[in-house]
Amino acid sequence: MKILFQGSMGAYSHLAALEAYPNADIIPCKTFDECFSKANEDAKIRIIIPESNRITGNIGVEYLIFKYRLNIYAEHFHPVQHHLLGLPGTKTKDIKHVYSHAQALSQSNKFIKKNNFIENVRADTAGSAKYISENKNKNEAA
Numbered sequence: 001m002k003i004l005f006q007g008s009m010g011a012y013s014h015l016a017a018l019e020a021y022p023n024a025d026i027i028p029c030k031t032f033d034e035c036f037s038k039a040n041e042d043a044k045i046r047i048i049i050p051e052s053n054r055i056t057g058n059i060g061v062e063y064l065i066f067k068y069r070l071n072i073y074a075e076h077f078h079p080v081q082h083h084l085l086g087l088p089g090t091k092t093k094d095i096k097h098v099y100s101h102a103q104a105l106s107q108s109n110k111f112i113k114k115n116n117f118i119e120n121v122r123a124d125t126a127g128s129a130k131y132i133s134e135n136k137n138k139n140e141a142a
Contacts, residue, residue, distance in 0.1 A: 005125030
């Protein structure tokens with residue numbers, strides 16, 4: 001079975017897919033629309049997407065369900081805990097910019113405002129963490 005998710009390896013949707021379908025071929029997509037489009041083209045493909053969360057509510061992908069008229073086969077609950085990731089030795093006071101998925105930034109809004117961080121929206125949190133590790137800037141975190 002092929003399971004598609006939006007984001008990069010290590011994203012919360014990737015982790016949820018591993019939990020729900022440990023023996024599946026799990027494949028990343030850049031966008032939610034790409035996931036839906038590929039599933040629409042091949043009836044053997046399934047997708048795993050976040051629908052809502054307790055802090056900010058709906059994620060905003062409902063229109064894709066109606067656009068592609070796909071069936072919902074199962075529901076999976078995946079706990080999410082956000083953490084701030086910086087380079088080794090970085091202090092919170094050094095950080096100016098935080099990078100993550102829009103939902104993660106929204107869910108962490110109080111912490112971000114309290115620390116006067118500048119938000120930078122990226123495709124997913126895992127990709128943001130990779131960016132931080134490669135960019136090596138102590139003023140940035142994910």
